[in-house]
Amino acid sequence: MFKPTEDFAKQLDQNDELSRYKDEFYLNEGQIYMDGNSLGLLSKRAEKSLLDVLDAWKIHGIDGWTKGEHPWFYLSEHLGERVAQLVGAKAKEVVVTGSTTTNLHQLVSTFYQPEGNRTKILADELNFPSDIYALKSQLKLHGLDPNEHLIRVKSRDGRTLNEEDLIEAMTDEVALVILPTVLYRSGQLLNIERITNAAHERGIKIGWDACHSIGAIPHDFHDLGVDFAYWCHYKYVNSGPGGVAGLFVHEKHFGTEPGLAGWFGSDKTKQFDMEHDFTPSESAGAFQIGTPHLLSVAPLIGSLELFEEAGINAIRQKSLRATEYLMYLVNEFLSDFNFTVGNPTDDARRGGHVCLEHAEAASICKALKANGVVPDFRAPNVIRLAPVAFYVSYQDVYKTVKIIKDIMENEIYKQYKNERDVIA
Numbered sequence: 145m146f147k148p149t150e151d152f153a154k155q156l157d158q159n160d161e162l163s164r165y166k167d168e169f170y171l172n173e174g175q176i177y178m179d180g181n182s183l184g185l186l187s188k189r190a191e192k193s194l195l196d197v198l199d200a201w202k203i204h205g206i207d208g209w210t211k212g213e214h215p216w217f218y219l220s221e222h223l224g225e226r227v228a229q230l231v232g233a234k235a236k237e238v239v240v241t242g243s244t245t246t247n248l249h250q251l252v253s254t255f256y257q258p259e260g261n262r263t264k265i266l267a268d269e270l271n272f273p274s275d276i277y278a279l280k281s282q283l284k285l286h287g288l289d290p291n292e293h294l295i296r297v298k299s300r301d302g303r304t305l306n307e308e309d310l311i312e313a314m315t316d317e318v319a320l321v322i323l324p325t326v327l328y329r330s331g332q333l334l335n336i337e338r339i340t341n342a343a344h345e346r347g348i349k350i351g352w353d354a355c356h357s358i359g360a361i362p363h364d365f366h367d368l369g370v371d372f373a374y375w376c377h378y379k380y381v382n383s384g385p386g387g388v389a390g391l392f393v394h395e396k397h398f399g400t401e402p403g404l405a406g407w408f409g410s411d412k413t414k415q416f417d418m419e420h421d422f423t424p425s426e427s428a429g430a431f432q433i434g435t436p437h438l439l440s441v442a443p444l445i446g447s448l449e450l451f452e453e454a455g456i457n458a459i460r461q462k463s464l465r466a467t468e469y470l471m472y473l474v475n476e477f478l479s480d481f482n483f484t485v486g487n488p489t490d491d492a493r494r495g496g497h498v499c500l501e502h503a504e505a506a507s508i509c510k511a512l513k514a515n516g517v518v519p520d521f522r523a524p525n526v527i528r529l530a531p532v533a534f535y536v537s538y539q540d541v542y543k544t545v546k547i548i549k550d551i552m553e554n555e556i557y558k559q560y561k562n563e564r565d566v567i568a
């Protein structure tokens with residue numbers, strides 16, 4: 145169904161309804177940006193909303209909390225209502241707050257309630273390190289030894305998780321399951337419905353790290369009865385470096401007292417009564433802690449417009465097609481060069497990026513950057529390539545694979561050390 149020609153790539157672009165969004169983003173002339181799974185690009189709308197919030201500060205000073213186009217006092221909740229559409233939640237189940245890791249701390253502080261034999265937290269050995277650090281420290285705060293109480297389900301192939309293994313590990317000693325929706329290295333998308341149901345059938349609460357799926361893949365957290373979820377907005381949602389994160393708490397848990405209380409979790413009508421008895425909001429808003437980082441929230445106001453216009457389902461369809469096309473071209477052009485596609489190839493199990501494995505991955509990534517393509521490297525052998533629906537065209541995908549071919553054929557990668565730089 146695909147053809148290995150640049151003309152065919154052009155044809156795909158002509159038929160791509162989302163191609164018009166590329167102009168909305170700041171891209172360096174001649175550069176192909178395949179790293180939106182780590183840090184999404186700045187859009188003109190996000191830039192405008194950031195400048196609007198700065199203006200509100202300039203014009204209103206303290207009154208910016210309640211005046212202006214986006215009164216700051218309500219902004220985290222208002223944006224939560226908008227983000228809710230990306231994760232399949234009710235308006236009050238989402239709030240924009242914190243960072244991925246601090247939200248995980250908040251949610252585990254709240255929903256991890258070891259009792260009797262049920263003291264263990266179930267995670268996996270492939271999750272992002274920050275989540276594991278957070279879980280270990282939460283166990284320690286409960287006086288429990290992480291070596292005993294944190295179960296990290298092993299991967300059979302070093303890339304992916306087997307759902308049977310995850311379910312089998314859900315014993316009656318497990319109090320809480322924490323898993324990523326999409327694995328950050330291999331891009332495997334877990335079966336959220338199956339795993340959530342399995343946890344609930346065994347009386348276990350479950351929380352999902354949606355960093356690598358939000359903005360790329362639609363979710364239905366409310367209907368699936370997911371207990372909680374948390375994510376960042378700086379990857380596929382393009383809210384900027386350090387952009388404020390988000391969390392989902394199912395309405396069935398409204399009224400549960402936050403493990404880490406702070407005054408921005410108050411019922412908004414009570415917050416400025418300044419009482420020492422905390423009255424938490426009857427919404428996900430209860431899980432906020434302190435004053436929102438407004439300038440790091442602001443880009444999200446504009447960025448979300450693009451998702452509202454394009455629709456998350458259309459974004460997922462394009463992303464699936466672009467990753468499929470990328471895998472097709474890898475097969476067509478790179479079969480002589482010892483690459484392995486490390487992500488699941490099935491549409492239902494594939495996230496937003498392609499995971500190309502190669503023994504020389506770090507040097508290939510450096511050569512790619514020097515030749516106009518921004519990938520990212522994850523040790524020891526992964527090149528991640530994310531053809532983000534909004535700003536990567538099919539021609540970009542085609543050119544990327546041709547550039548890799550050139551790097552391999554002419555051994556350009558040998559000019560670079562096969563070790564990571566500071567970040568990738």
Ligand SMILES: Cc1ncc(COP(=O)(O)O)c(C=O)c1O
Pocket residue numbers: 243244245246272274275324328353355356376389
């Ligand atoms: C899956 C996952 N969880 C957690 C984090 C850490 O997030 P933060 O630094 O925003 O707390 C990241 C990325 O940095 C991630 O990819």
Ligand SMILES: Nc1c(O)cccc1C(=O)C[C@H](N)C(=O)O
Pocket residue numbers: 181182183272328567
């Ligand atoms: N959060 C990051 C940062 O502060 C600096 C550099 C990269 C990141 C990332 O998000 C990395 C990303 N979570 C990953 O999947 O590798």
